[in-house]
Amino acid sequence: MLRPILDEIFSVLSNGAHFKVHTLAAHLQAVELLQQLDDDPNQDLFKRNFVLMNSLYTLQAELIEDDIYLHIDSMDIYLADKGQAPELNTPLSTYYLDWQNYQTENEEITSLLDSFWQRYTQSIHRPQHTLSKAHFDELCLQWQLKKPLEEKTIRRRWRKLAIQYHPDKGNNDDTRFKQLHNEYQQLLGHIKSI
Template identity: 90%
Template structure:
């Protein structure tokens, strides 16, 4: 199953361009190498991502033997010279190369997604998290939240929106997703300040 995926990823990366995980996933879906893996949308998204990341780390370990370094970061994947290779045995590679991690429950998936996007959001500069009353009311209306806000409710709604608008779904770009992530941080920031 993985060999055609590995070959397709290598072929794409061989052009010297940089890719994101969701653009690779969308391409693999378009060429029918990464088909639906579960009826549950959360499980399907996780399993597709797991197969893709497993493929990337497998390819990385194969290519390093040929003095080629495959840089793997969710938002920046590319081929480079082996001289640029950092330590390849990372907790993330260990996780994705272990097929026992392929089967997890939806609660664990939600926690992993939440953790990933929080780390991702922290890598960018975000505007001040204080919201005016009008902006807060507008966000609550847009997110279909009632006030007073509770962290648990915001997180639950974020997970629903994250699955709906995730770029890996293929029908959304990452601009809308990033906007939702920013709004999520603003809503959480508002709770923590009040």
């Protein structure tokens, strides 16, 4: 049952796309790989989400052996190189890889949803982690940025680099473009958190 889902997820992410859980679920439904699993709407939503998350964590474990990291966050799912991989055995992955959790009562589903939305709301208002001074200085040097940095300056430099390294510019390797985008987000997160 899961192999076609795993293959489809890898296929859609392999072009560098980023998905949110709900947009990936909608895609899998559109290609008829994630159909209704229960008559009760709450149970159906939970079970489809469970199958999707189980598939993502299963695929993550498979891909890490090939030095590919599957980043799984409810609002951002994408492929990256292994160097960006944090701890893989998390409480969330343990939960979704245990099929005994597939059958869950409606009260627990409601509690899980409430908990998710509370964490999500807190994460929006939580400051981003700062970079180490050495890494920050290294990125500033690579990006040819002068301190003190401002968001506007980082955005301008990002736009120039994005145009230069965009895969559509005839460069079939989008690795550098992805790396620059990641660095851009790190720099922005850093200056917003200080």
